[in-house]
Amino acid sequence: MKLHEAERKLNEIANIKFKDLFTAEELQTIIVNKGKTGQLLELALGMKLSNKNRDFEDGELKTNKCDETGKPAETIFITQVSNMIDDLLQNKPFEETSLFEKIDNILYVPVCKVGEPTEWSFLESVHVNLNEERFFCLREQLHKDYDTICQLLNHHIETSKDGFIHTSNGKFIQIRSKDSKPYHPIYSNVYGREVSNKNHAFYFKKQFVGEIRRILGL
DNA sequence: CTAACTGGCAGCTCGCTCAG
DNA sequence: CTGAGCGAGCTGCCAGTTAG
Numbered sequence: 001m002k003l004h005e006a007e008r009k010l011n012e013i014a015n016i017k018f019k020d021l022f023t024a025e026e027l028q029t030i031i032v033n034k035g036k037t038g039q040l041l042e043l044a045l046g047m048k049l050s051n052k053n054r055d056f057e058d059g060e061l062k063t064n065k066c067d068e069t070g071k072p073a074e075t076i077f078i079t080q081v082s083n084m085i086d087d088l089l090q091n092k093p094f095e096e097t098s099l100f101e102k103i104d105n106i107l108y109v110p111v112c113k114v115g116e117p118t119e120w121s122f123l124e125s126v127h128v129n130l131n132e133e134r135f136f137c138l139r140e141q142l143h144k145d146y147d148t149i150c151q152l153l154n155h156h157i158e159t160s161k162d163g164f165i166h167t168s169n170g171k172f173i174q175i176r177s178k179d180s181k182p183y184h185p186i187y188s189n190v191y192g193r194e195v196s197n198k199n200h201a202f203y204f205k206k207q208f209v210g211e212i213r214r215i216l217g218l
Numbered sequence: 219c220t221a222a223c224t225g226g227c228a229g230c231t232c233g234c235t236c237a238g
Numbered sequence: 239c240t241g242a243g244c245g246a247g248c249t250g251c252c253a254g255t256t257a258g
Contacts, residue, residue, distance in 0.1 A: 065250075075223085080247065167224060177225050184246085198226090206222080 003059035003107050010125045019118035059105030066110040072209045078202040082186045089190045091150040094143045104130045145170025157195050164196045172208040
């Protein structure tokens, strides 16, 4: 599925309460298993559930919990770090990383989760394409963030007590731990040893959402 | 005191592997 | 050939700590 097609479908179901969008049975699974919202959205859009690198043929779907005004409640998960750690430690050019591939064309869908799940709804989606002129400024900043984070990772490995990487912040994106037991250590070929005892991931910080809303005049 | 940050937990689907 | 088991990668949620 192409991103634009999903965007169109989404705008048809935006602002409709979940109780009018899903069956009681479907809603029940949301309540029992809170991690289900994103999957229900993908199904509502007629997509196949998968663990592939990109949700759309040409981009990525990101949902996030927020309030009625679209203000995000959480940072937004982007992608895991373990398989690209050496790209980062060698500061591979931003545009060539799988991180860039992951974020250069995003359909961001805020999910208003105030009150009971029956009262929740998808809000107006936001399409962020870093190749469009109006996002050049944002793209520049993300590039800077990327370079900063690459430096911070090396700095942590070389100077921290445990010799491991730790939370590293840019202005709009960050890297921090993301794993569950049993942990998945990150091995670096550059250093020839483990550089973390657990997996890490890229996240968009909340300021990122504020920035795209500002750019789009929302 | 409150909001943000940090580190962490858990559950889901897919594809791969391997025994039967 | 087939199905169970498992790892990888995805998702969302939250408690304790820190910063403003």
